[in-house]
Amino acid sequence: MNGVKNMIEVKNLKKQFDEVTVLESIDFTVEKGDVVCLIGPSGSGKTTLLRCLNLLETPNAGSITISDKTVSFDNRKGLSKKEVKELRSFSGMVFQGFHLFPHKTVMENIIEAPLIVKKQDKKKLTAEGERLLTKVGMLEHRDKYPDSLSGGQQQRAAIARALMMNPEVMLFDEPTSALDPQLVGEVLRVIEELAKEGQTMVIVTHEMNFARRIADKILFMDGGYILESGPPAEVLENPKEARTREFLQLLDE
Amino acid sequence: MIEWFSNIQWEHLYNPQLAWDSLPFLLEGLRITMIISLFSMFFALILGIFIGIARMSKFWFLRIPARIYISFMRGTPLLVFIFILYYGLPVIGVQFNSAVVAGIVGISLNFAAYNAEVVRSAIMSVPRGQWEAASSLQMGYVQTMQRIIIPQATRIALPPTFNIFMDVVKGTSLASVITVQELLYSSRVVAGRTYDSMTMYITAALIYWVVCIVIGHFQERLEKRYNRYLSRR
Numbered sequence: 143m144n145g146v147k148n149m150i151e152v153k154n155l156k157k158q159f160d161e162v163t164v165l166e167s168i169d170f171t172v173e174k175g176d177v178v179c180l181i182g183p184s185g186s187g188k189t190t191l192l193r194c195l196n197l198l199e200t201p202n203a204g205s206i207t208i209s210d211k212t213v214s215f216d217n218r219k220g221l222s223k224k225e226v227k228e229l230r231s232f233s234g235m236v237f238q239g240f241h242l243f244p245h246k247t248v249m250e251n252i253i254e255a256p257l258i259v260k261k262q263d264k265k266k267l268t269a270e271g272e273r274l275l276t277k278v279g280m281l282e283h284r285d286k287y288p289d290s291l292s293g294g295q296q297q298r299a300a301i302a303r304a305l306m307m308n309p310e311v312m313l314f315d316e317p318t319s320a321l322d323p324q325l326v327g328e329v330l331r332v333i334e335e336l337a338k339e340g341q342t343m344v345i346v347t348h349e350m351n352f353a354r355r356i357a358d359k360i361l362f363m364d365g366g367y368i369l370e371s372g373p374p375a376e377v378l379e380n381p382k383e384a385r386t387r388e389f390l391q392l393l394d395e
Numbered sequence: 396m397i398e399w400f401s402n403i404q405w406e407h408l409y410n411p412q413l414a415w416d417s418l419p420f421l422l423e424g425l426r427i428t429m430i431i432s433l434f435s436m437f438f439a440l441i442l443g444i445f446i447g448i449a450r451m452s453k454f455w456f457l458r459i460p461a462r463i464y465i466s467f468m469r470g471t472p473l474l475v476f477i478f479i480l481y482y483g484l485p486v487i488g489v490q491f492n493s494a495v496v497a498g499i500v501g502i503s504l505n506f507a508a509y510n511a512e513v514v515r516s517a518i519m520s521v522p523r524g525q526w527e528a529a530s531s532l533q534m535g536y537v538q539t540m541q542r543i544i545i546p547q548a549t550r551i552a553l554p555p556t557f558n559i560f561m562d563v564v565k566g567t568s569l570a571s572v573i574t575v576q577e578l579l580y581s582s583r584v585v586a587g588r589t590y591d592s593m594t595m596y597i598t599a600a601l602i603y604w605v606v607c608i609v610i611g612h613f614q615e616r617l618e619k620r621y622n623r624y625l626s627r628r
Contacts, residue, residue, distance in 0.1 A: 196531050223535070230533050241528035245546050245624050255532035258542060287624040300528075307532060 148207070149174040149311055149342045150195065155204035155215075157190055164190045166366040168204070172311070172359075175340045179353040179374075182363035183389055188346045191363070192315050195344065196235045197226050208232040209310045234304030238316040240296040242288040242303070248275065249284040252303040260307075267306070274302040278332050294325030298332055312336065314345040350393055354378055362386045410594040417585045417595070424581030425602055431498050431567045431577060436560050438503035443510025450515050461511065468508030474569045477501040481573045498570035502563060509559050517552035518544060550621040557614040561607045568603075578602060 150172035157165035164187045172178050180188040193199045195206060197213075200221060205214040209232045213225055242251050252274065253267040275281040278298040288296050297317055304312060314333065318326040330352050337343060337356050347353055353360060353374060360377040362370040362385075370383045381387045449461040468476070481497045484490070491497035521544050529539040571580035578599055586595035 198527055198531060227533050227535075230531065233531075235528075235531035237524060237528065239524050241522075241524035243525065243528070243543055245550075254542065255529075255534060258538050259533045259535075287626070289624060290626040303532070 147173045149176070149209065150344070151207040152191075152195075153205045153207075155191070155194060155201050155206065157187075157194060157199060157201045164366050165194070165201070168366075168368060170361060170368060170371065172342060172344060174342055176358040177337045177343045177345065177356050178359045178361060179357040180344065180346045180361050180363060181348070181350070181353060181389075182369075186363040187366045188361075188363045189315055192313050192344060192346050195311075196233050196313055197221070197230055198235070231307070232310045234307055234309035234312050236297070236300055236304050236312065236314045236317050238319050240288070240293070240300045240320070242296055242300055244288050247285050247287055248280060248291075248299045251288070251299060252306045255303070256306050271302070271306065274305050275299075277335070278302045279328070292325055293321045294328045297321065297329045301329075301332055301336075310342060312341055312343045314343065314347070316346050316348065318347070318349060348393075350378065350390070362389070364389070408593055409597060410591055413585075413589060413591055413594050414598045417598070420585065421578060421581050421598065421602060424576060424578040425606075427495065427575065428564070428567050428577040429606070431495060431502065431570060431575070432560075432564045434499045435502035435506065435567070436563050438499070439506035439510050439559070439563065440556075442503065442507035444514050446507055446511035447514030447518070450511055451518065465508040465511055468505050469512075473501065473505045473566055474572065476505055477569060477573060494570065494573045494575045497573060498567065498575050502566055502570070506559055506563050506566070509562075510556065513552050513555045513559065514548075517548035517555075520551050521547045550618075553614065553618055553621060557610060560610055564606055564610070565603060 148171045150170075152168055152170050155165055155168040156163070168187075168191060170178075180191065182188050190199055194201050195208070201215045203216050205212055205216070206229065207213075208229055211229050211232060213221065213229050215221075242248075243254065246254060249268065249271055252271050253264065256262045256267050257264060272281060272284070275284055278301055280295060280298050280302060283291060283295060283299070288299070291299070301312075301317075317333065318329050321329065326349070330349065333343070333345070334352075334356055345353075345356075357374050359371060360374050361368050362377055362381070362383070364385050370377055370381060370386050376382075377386065378390065381390060446461050446464060449457040450465065452458045452461075477498065480501045481491060481494065491500070525543055525547065526539060529543045534543070567575075567577055568579040570577055571583065574580070582595040582599040586592045589595070
């Protein structure tokens with residue numbers, strides 16, 4: 143494989159919806175233990191890129207490598223279920239809208255997939271679930287239904303749900319964009335905690351201060367391209383590209 | 396107006412004694428009504444689930460026939476369809492040995508189309524994020540359907556399904572025209588004998604109403620159970 147350190151390697155990735163090109167020859171790598179933040183204006187393709195990593199969208203060309211599994215999309219009509227499942231097994235996804243299962247309690251939510259997909263023992267899963275719920279500060283809510291929880295609580299439960307599958311990489315799609323402002327902090331703290339533990343993560347975010355604190359690398363996207371990438375000190379403080387400067391300025395106002 | 400009012404035959408408006416005396420006979424009719432209703436709803440539900448899922452299939456050879464079926468059944472009167480089954484089919488050698496069976500078949504096939512539409516709309520109204528969350532957790536199509544989508548769709552489908560159930564119960568009265576001796580038929584027999592149509596048909600109406608009240612009560616209990624995970628209400 144290419145280097146021991148690379149956890150994610152994306153090569154020449156393209157994605158079109160009908161006639162519209164959303165991602166144009168995307169190349170980047172994520173090292174093991176790194177936190178990469180995707181920033182950029184809406185419609186720049188960052189969410190689509192993240193969804194491609196989890197194969198919620200199927201790219202039209204290029205390749206994605208996560209851990210030691212490579213899937214190439216060149217000259218392909220469709221992917222095999224096995225391929226999709228295998229690549230997905232390396233990543234856990236956290237959505238902007240949480241998408242907890244409303245008919246299941248918090249505990250049922252987080253043990254559902256390992257119970258059904260991996261057929262693991264329920265007792266062990268519950269113990270592991272308790273450990274993760276403690277970590278995200280949700281243990282006291284283990285038997286509640288999502289509808290009775292705040293957005294911040296739901297999102298923290300959703301993070302625990304993704305972690306239950308032991309992903310190599312955690313993918314966050316604007317994890318705090320649907321939250322009331324006073325609930326943003328509690329979710330960001332959980333993500334920072336994960337970063338400290340060395341969890342590899344890719345995060346689409348509009349929280350620039352958070353990105354500055356947590357990211358090892360920032361990717362600035364616009365119009366389906368990665369225009370600029372580098373450590374936060376470079377991209378956020380001394381952007382080379384005019385578009386990046388423009389974008390950051392708009393955020394400051 | 397006054398003339399019309401003074402001409403009302405009050406003694407024929409409702410005769411409780413007659414209603415009471417004919418009750419056992421009517422309840423025998425109700426028994427047939429309920430047998431047809433329960434069997435019809437049962438078959439219509441099972442068929443409806445399959446047709447509804449076929450209607451959403453990515454395969455045209457499932458989707459198109461399901462679509463035509465639903466369109467035909469929704470677009471033709473149940474009574475006409477029952478006539479076709481009972482009086483038409485013998486022409487090609489298919490004869491029902493009992494009118495009750497013909498009634499059940501007709502009502503089942505007809506209402507399956509409505510159930511199929513309920514199934515389809517309920518499944519479609521489960522948010523797409525639920526599918527995405529499940530598949531990002533590596534759950535397959537069948538697992539997602541079974542564990543995530545159908546439990547939520549069932550809750551959504553309950554009220555319209557019970558509407559259909561009530562329509563089925565009331566629709567069984569159409570079987571009276573192919574000589575099935577259900578509730579309406581029995582009422583008509585007594586009405587014909589006593590010339591007291593008003594009493595008999597009002598009594599029949601009240602009995603249908605009571606049955607639907609019971610069904611509605613059952614619906615409420617089920618809804619409560621399925622809504623328990625929602626914090627409001």
